[in-house]
Amino acid sequence: MSGRDRPGEGRAAGPRAADGRVAGADAANAPGPGDTAAIDSASNAPASSAPASNASASDQRIAGDRDFDADFLAGDSRARTRLLTALHPLDAAPEDDGWNLDDLHGLLPDNALRAQAAVLVGLVPRPQGVQVLLTRRTDGLRQHGGQVSFPGGRIEPDDEDAVAAALRETFEEIGVPPAQIAPLGFLDPLVTITGFRVLPLVATVDPAYVAAPDPAEVAAVFEVPLAFLLDPDNLTTRTLEYKGRARHVLEYRWPDQRIWGATASMLLNLRQRLEAVR
Numbered sequence: 001m002s003g004r005d006r007p008g009e010g011r012a013a014g015p016r017a018a019d020g021r022v023a024g025a026d027a028a029n030a031p032g033p034g035d036t037a038a039i040d041s042a043s044n045a046p047a048s049s050a051p052a053s054n055a056s057a058s059d060q061r062i063a064g065d066r067d068f069d070a071d072f073l074a075g076d077s078r079a080r081t082r083l084l085t086a087l088h089p090l091d092a093a094p095e096d097d098g099w100n101l102d103d104l105h106g107l108l109p110d111n112a113l114r115a116q117a118a119v120l121v122g123l124v125p126r127p128q129g130v131q132v133l134l135t136r137r138t139d140g141l142r143q144h145g146g147q148v149s150f151p152g153g154r155i156e157p158d159d160e161d162a163v164a165a166a167l168r169e170t171f172e173e174i175g176v177p178p179a180q181i182a183p184l185g186f187l188d189p190l191v192t193i194t195g196f197r198v199l200p201l202v203a204t205v206d207p208a209y210v211a212a213p214d215p216a217e218v219a220a221v222f223e224v225p226l227a228f229l230l231d232p233d234n235l236t237t238r239t240l241e242y243k244g245r246a247r248h249v250l251e252y253r254w255p256d257q258r259i260w261g262a263t264a265s266m267l268l269n270l271r272q273r274l275e276a277v278r
Contacts, residue, residue, distance in 0.1 A: 087185025119152025
């Protein structure tokens with residue numbers, strides 16, 4: 001599918017504008033240049049359906065390095081079991097509106113209909129540890145050019161469900177076929193400022209995949225170590241005042257890449273759900 005329906009880039013995507021593109025948060029409705037439209041709070045990200053944990057952030061970082069190694073795909077591995085416990089099951093996708101709705105107070109129309117979308121949070125087992133599959137959008141796009149995202153987009157009428165949509169979009173955008181992707185479960189839904197309810201599908205991706213990105217919308221496909229993204233020290237939060245409330249902008253800095261907004265929020269949700277099932 002065209003990048004105009006992709007909700008997972010750094011600045012949240014939303015409903016189609018009159019020209020057929022997604023009406024993303026631009027200077028007219030965003031807090032400011034470089035700030036996310038998928039405003040979310042590190043303190044409010046949920047870990048629902050998972051028991052609480054007393055482990056420290058330092059313990060979590062060490063465990064993350066140890067658990068998610070090259071044996072991650074093993075059927076009885078500690079990391080796989082922990083991850084499956086942290087996720088919503090494939091046969092019980094979450095139905096709530098979105099964990100970040102409180103942070104969007106005053107930014108969304110009352111009783112707004114949510115356009116349904118799905119993205120793929122791909123985990124690639126490598127000898128050096130599990131990597132997270134990400135894309136960078138083509139610079140010349142009118143919306144969200146050059147921003148980091150997960151593959152994904154709007155759930156179409158022909159899609160059987162969110163899993164089918166995420167797999168289809170991944171193949172269309174970066175050429176990785178469903179046969180090389182093993183869905184595991186869902187994170188919590190996230191709502192964007194322009195009305196998408198995004199359901200992130202977590203899946204393992206065959207490390208032998210060969211990316212073939214659609215040059216019309218994807219400039220690069222790259223991987224970031226999961227251990228880096230699970231380390232709280234690598235996630236920064238900026239707070240700004242917008243429309244009478246403090247708003248929070250999340251961001252990871254990886255060499256030559258800025259991972260922020262909706263994408264960073266989904267990664268935070270993954271981390272917090274994992275932390276809750278120690």
